[in-house]
Amino acid sequence: MKLKRMFVVMAMALLALSAACKEAPKVSHAVINKSDASCLSCHQSGATGAPVMSHSNYDNCLRCHKETGKGQANK
Numbered sequence: 001m002k003l004k005r006m007f008v009v010m011a012m013a014l015l016a017l018s019a020a021c022k023e024a025p026k027v028s029h030a031v032i033n034k035s036d037a038s039c040l041s042c043h044q045s046g047a048t049g050a051p052v053m054s055h056s057n058y059d060n061c062l063r064c065h066k067e068t069g070k071g072q073a074n075k
Contacts, residue, residue, distance in 0.1 A: 021064035025051075028068055036061050 032038075039061040042050035058064075 024064035
């Protein structure tokens with residue numbers, strides 16, 4: 001019973017994250033350094049006019065926030 005409950009909670013969390021990612025704003029600038037620390041260096045405080053993030057810290061910013069075709073860094 002405990003395992004079933006844990007599975008249901010995990011499934012609900014994954015669905016919530018998936019729904020949140022569909023609504024995430026696109027990255028409109030080139031992303032050269034893809035680390036979370038790099039993103040947060042501007043988006044945590046609004047430095048250089050960057051929009052301040054409206055949610056708690058999550059791991060892997062680029063999981064939800066995808067680069068647009070404009071201004072993408074060379075990969």
